[in-house]
Amino acid sequence: MAEASTSPSGAQRVSAWVHGRVQGVGFRWWTRSRALELGLVGYAANHADGRVHVVAEGPRGDLDVLVAALRSGDTPGRVDLVVEDFAPARGDHATFVER
Structure with a gap:
């Protein structure tokens, strides 16, 4: 993916x-x-098609660590593919929640 500006x-x-x-x-x-x-x-958040949508904001290095964890094989269940896209933060979240 292309490097997003901060x-x-x-x-x-x-x-x-x-x-x-x-x-x-x-x-x-x-x-x-x-x-x-x-x-x-x-x-x-769960989606009807069986995927989970993860949206996170913070420093790029920490986001990279989270994406690597999603791909790590140490998750519950089985992850076949992670498709990510980076963009500037919007600042519309105060914490991390399950939806």
Whole structure:
């Protein structure tokens, strides 16, 4: 993916679509825990097609760590593919939640 510019605060936003067996296995809770450990804000949400959409904001290095964790093989369930896109942070989240 192309390198996104940063917001004035230095924060960036990642939107990651996680494909695989990632619903009903504690994946959103696990993702929230990793994001909070990294100090990120955003959400993890189930979608009707079986994917989980992860949106997180924070420093680019921490976002890269989160995306690597999503691909690590240490997640609940089974991750087959993660498709991410980086953009400037919007600043519209106060914490990281499960939706």
